[in-house]
Amino acid sequence: MTTLTELHIGDSLHSIELGPVTRLDLIKYAGASGDFNPIHTIDEEAKNAGLPGIIAHGMWTMGNLAKIFSNLYEIGYIEEYKIRFKGMVFLNDVITLQADLKEKKEDKYYFNVAAINQSGKEAISGEVIFRTY
């Protein structure tokens, strides 16, 4: 069902390009997560906080990034998922999700993961340890 075991160091899992970020995306995430910090949904509040406009929840981006691994849950699971929030994601940004295999040790696959915006800047980056059964 997957080619995970055939991956070599330096290979990537299929990257995913998200559609432009919409306000509705962030309203939905606010509702589903319970994070109602208004800088993510209300223009005026974002401006009062010194931002040019509303920004995505960091956890929205982190949540999205994990879906690169969703096809693999029959053979393993995400044991560790570590992210540093580096740049803001604004409305209409086009985010690309990436995972590159950097190391394999027995049942553990170590990936560098990142969400990159349309200018090639990292919004978030970090590491996933995918552990196979």
Place this chain on the structure above:
Amino acid sequence: MFNESIGKQSKPVKNLVERGAVKKFALAIGDPHPIFIDEEKGRQSRYGTNIAPPTFPRVFDFGAIEGLDLPNKGLIHGEQKYHYNRPLRAGEEITCYTEVRDYYEKKGKQGEMGFLALKNYGTDANGEIVFTAEQLVIINETIKRMVMSK
């Protein structure tokens, strides 16, 4: 006040990994994979039920730490790390609590910034840890002053 919180824990809170909440969350992160949202596919899977995406604990209530009153606005999320011993299963009850691991200050471009390290825990019905979630919260001077003056 942040320093005094180091080592403090919240009172544990029981949280249900509710099927509908898992589905809503999976949809909100654009990940409607059947393993999360299709009951039949969940049953046929190796887990025997649906599982939750790794960032799902965002919805859990980890309880309040006495004396630590963080505002809902103005905090910056710096880092987040999840560690799982197994995925969360739909329908199970998870007992959650949080702990202040560390607090330190560093001079930055915008003055003296505070760094608050929290660690969240989720345990199952057998008392086994299912996951931990560590987060680093960055607190700027304005917010710091606001919280201190309360």
